[in-house]
Amino acid sequence: MKTRMLHLFARTPVHVGAGSSVGAIDMPIQRERHTQIPIIPGSSLKGVLRDLWPKGDADQVALFGPESEAEEHVAGNLLVGEARVVCFPVRSAAGSFAWITSPLALARYARDAGTKAPELPSVDDESCLDDESCLAGEKVLVGASAVLEEYSFKRTGEPRTAVDLLAGTLPGDALWATLADRLVVVSDGIFSHFCASACEVQQRIRIEDSTGTVAQGGLFNQENVPSETLFYAVMGERKVGALDKLLARLGQDAILQIGGDETIGLGVCTVRMSGGVA
Template sequence: MQAKLIFLHALSPLHAGTGQGVGAIDLPIAREKGTEIPIVPGSSLKGVLRDACQALHGNGTCTRIFGPDTDNASAHAGAVILTDLRLVALPVRSLAGVFAWVSSPFLLQRLARDAQMAGLSDAPKEPSVANAQTVLVSSTSTIQVNNAEVVLEDVKLNAQTQADTWANWLAPKVFADEGWQASFKARFAIVHDDVMAYLLQVATDVTARIRLEDDTKTVAQGALWYEEALPAESILAGLVAAQPNGEAQPDEVFEKVSELAQHPLQVGGNATVGRGLCRLSLA
């Protein structure tokens, strides 16, 4: 089985949900049970890619790569395998530089493990953040206040210029444009895992949605709910793998997925209100 890294960059808020929630948020986003890290389920992305492939190439190519429909499921398996996409960098409000792309040692450690599985041996080592009051930034950082501190949401952190290795490795894999690569490096930050756990709870988009009665312009009975989304500019990553299935070879699978990644895609729910516009890149 061959594998490649696949990155997802959210161009608008992204709601990959889990149905009705039990807390204050009625429609929460999907998260890993043990870590609370936001994810986009592999099944969601596979469905999006399958629909895009069918629109571009028709049923024949779609069936060979993604497998037959439910009625013919026993004919053969699909040749493409998609893991869940896990968060790599969360956009968080910053006192300087508007926002920061924030990651943590644990998130990057898991990304490096995936990179190794994809045959990329140049992934940097897990960064070391001394304590919860420290943040690592790049040498071109624009998110520092007085070249000494970074303020993310309501968290004040002491900056150390030690994030260049990861920023330089990630930027060209997520962004093809040199301007966006420079912007990513300037806004990249690595915080302690404990700080990241806090930001994962407070830095997502939570929106109140209502449905109005047309004649009175008041909220319809029971038509007020809260839904959560990953903010625009979120970056996630996972693995896309290919296995021979008697119908398609790995090279063709990666070629077709790379082709589909050239077009913006809609992932998750609430497409008609602008949610889930994303772009993909393979590394």
């Protein structure tokens, strides 16, 4: 089956809600159960891509299937995968912020892209990644360490192979061009920890029209994936030509809104589609 990689680079925070409260967060985001890494479900992404065509358009129906239950139920020719995080932004004591990734995230990305996973220090190497070390670019270093959020990680090398894998995902993007300086490869456990604990939590209120004050029960908080997060999704086709039609519709520099709260600027993403597995 032919596939392509769809890259989604968050320009503003993204909220794809889980629909139920967990702990102190009233409106949490959707995550993988086993890693706690944020995701965008394929169903959410499919709906956004469907809206690139006018409702009822012949290509829309062929690619995504009929929308109405009254119509004959036929599966669409476009297969839309779940969007996963491969680079996640965190605060850095130097350089303002860093992108973090991990051996697991890189291996999954390489597998889905149909390419070889980057070679990272092995367990027999003194520079092997553990929960106190990292591979880091120059811009995020404080002395010989990268200080991310409230944690310090000793630099044991440069993330050259990871940069080589990811640098071409967003050609022409001025911020992404700084990847080599900002990328930090941390252990899988640290990556999951930051993805679980370093998302934005936004306090929101609902105002009572008659009084101009906060409505009863109108104070709530909402979790968002931070801007500058890089997601990717695997796109496939049941019929030859479906991916080419999507690529032609997206163009080379599409900007789409994904998730909730479009009217307050959330979910604006740069979207690029690249090659994959034939």
